[in-house]
Amino acid sequence: MNKWLSKGVLACLLLLAQLCFTYCVAQEPQSQGEGNEPAAERRGPHIAQLSISGPIGPATTDYLIRTSDKARKGGARLFIVNMDTPGGLDAATRDIIQHILASDIPYVTYVTPAGARAASAGTYILYASHVAAMTPSTTLGAATPVQIGGMPGQQEPPAKAPEMSEDKAGEEGEQNGEPKKRERDPRSAMERKVVNDSVAYIRGLAHRNGRNADWAEKAVRDAATLTAREARAENVVDIVADNQQQLLQQLADRDVILPSGKQKISGTIAELPVVSYEPDWRNELLSLITNPQVAYILLLIGIYGLIFEGYSPGAIVPGVVGIICLLLAFYALQVLPINYAGLALIIVGALLIAAELFVPSFGALGIGGVVALVIGSVMLIDSDVPGMRISKTMIGSIAAISGLALLGFLYAVGRSLRKPIVAANQAMVGRTAVVSVVEPELLVKIDGEIWRARCDNLLTEGQLVKVTAEQGLLLQVVPE
Known part of the structure; x- marks a missing residue:
């Protein structure tokens, strides 16, 4: 029994190791772009480049906070966060936003590359950043809290009835002899609480950085979305840039709101080296588990x-x-x-x-x-x-x-x-054994067990014999 259990556990370990290896290979950092330097070679003032790719969870928060602290000690003067995310967990998103708002170094969130998106939680982070930027052919929005949708298979809430004018509602109420009734929101109280909380949160972020708060509310209530060009026209983002170099050029002399007050990004910011900070082994392990x-x-x-x-x-x-x-x-x-x-x-x-x-x-x-x-x-x-x-x-x-x-x-x-029932004291009868020792006493082996045996014929070591009788711990055998 123990032998089979050990083999089963070993198989599980090998499967888990293969899964870990496959995941780590899939998450292996891509080669750095032209002009970027390895993080190990950073010296003095530089621009720290971070990345948010995929769903936002605890591992994303750990990576962003720990790495930005490390970069700050190394002389970072600006953080550029390249983002492509479908959304993420509310708690992890709020932790990231609190870190950004408390930072004394500007955060530039850049939705890139072309085809990327800042959906759901990504929209909140974009609004919280000191500078919001996008690459053409990217999108943002759809920030409605998805948890309010209910369990899979649950029926959607009934559509809200068309609203009627107050005069018409009053006339119908008077005709029926009933007081005028206000149209009720079909959503549950919990759904309204979650949506209203999210609306207040994102509007606060919009007002802090001077961005379009009305559209932010639409993104939460109606899951509205925008392309990069539309977002710039609606004052949702600050910059639309084809590449990082264009982004840095447009950042020069731009005012940002930091905890210490309004400050201006240096006009020579584009001359600083860009250092890419990739996730370390601890973050990879946290992301895995x-x-x-x-x-x-x-x-x-x-x-x-x-x-x-x-x-x-x-x-x-x-x-x-x-x-x-x-x-x-x-x-x-x-x-x-x-x-x-x-x-x-x-x-x-x-x-x-x-x-x-x-x-x-x-x-x-x-x-x-x-x-x-x-x-x-x-x-x-x-x-x-x-x-x-x-x-x-x-x-x-x-x-x-x-x-x-x-x-x-x-x-x-x-x-x-x-199977036919066999008496316990006759379980060895009919089994095939191998002669292990002949002198001074005949011993045979059956499935790894050594038994004392007796035979009327002359036997040699390694010879196959058949058990004909069992008497306690002594077997009677004959050559096969």
Whole structure:
């Protein structure tokens, strides 16, 4: 049993290592653009170039805050944040915005390259930045909080009825003998609270930096979007530049609002070297384990590892691996928007599947466990943010593997029940053994076990023999 458990845990570790390697290769920084210098070679005043690519989460916040502090100590005079994001988590976005607003060095958020977007959370960060810039053929907007959309499959709120004029409403009310009624917002109180809070937040950011607050409200309430040229015309962004050099030229002598008051960006800013700060190993690790897919796998490995250790005390490997994976999973889940009911269902499902191996329920526990595991997996991540959900393909794969393993176990149990019952003291009869030692005492080996034996014929080491009788710990054998 322990041998199979160790092999299973080793396979899980290899799978996890392959996943980590694949993710790190996919996230490997691209070669730096012309004119950029490696971060290790920075000396004196420079422009720090950071990047936000993909969904905004805890790893993004950690990277932006730690790296900007490092760059500030190294002599950074300006931060340029290249951004391409579909959105992100509210808590992580607010942490980034608070850091930007408290910075005594200007932040320039630049939506680039062509085809990039600053959707949802990216729009808030763009409004919070001291200078907002975009590349042609980029977009921003659609800043409505996605959590208010409800669970998948839930019906959309009914469309709001067309509004009528006060006079007409008053006439109808008088005709029916009822007082005039005001049209009610079909959204729930919680939805209105979330939207109104987001509107107030983004309008405050717009007023701080002198940008279009009315359009910002439309982006939240109506999910409005704009292209780069339209955003510049609507006073949503400050600069539209084809490349970084054009951006730096347009930044010269521009006024920005810092905590200390209004300041002017140096007219010679374009002459400073641009230093690219890429994520380090710590940020790569944090980004890896806070990925919902990886956190989900770590959770399952941790649960099953501890279950196997509990049923096979002394195996050690499953327990050690399970504890490590479970701690990493809990760290990731505490910074992700999870549904605790989903987490509880996953744990219960794993326990039921494990219990099927030791309790003769003929599949009832196992089937219930697979159902609970699938439902819990679907519910686990409580967010509609792109990139912050567990893929249905992974959930289906886990369910299929669990189901096939359960069917295989039930098939093995069925076969064992159909086999003829053999007395325990005759289990070796009919087995084939290998002669291990001839003198001074005949010893034979069966499946790695050494047995004392007796034979009326002359045997040689390595010869195959067949067991004809079993008397306690002594076997009667004959040559095959």
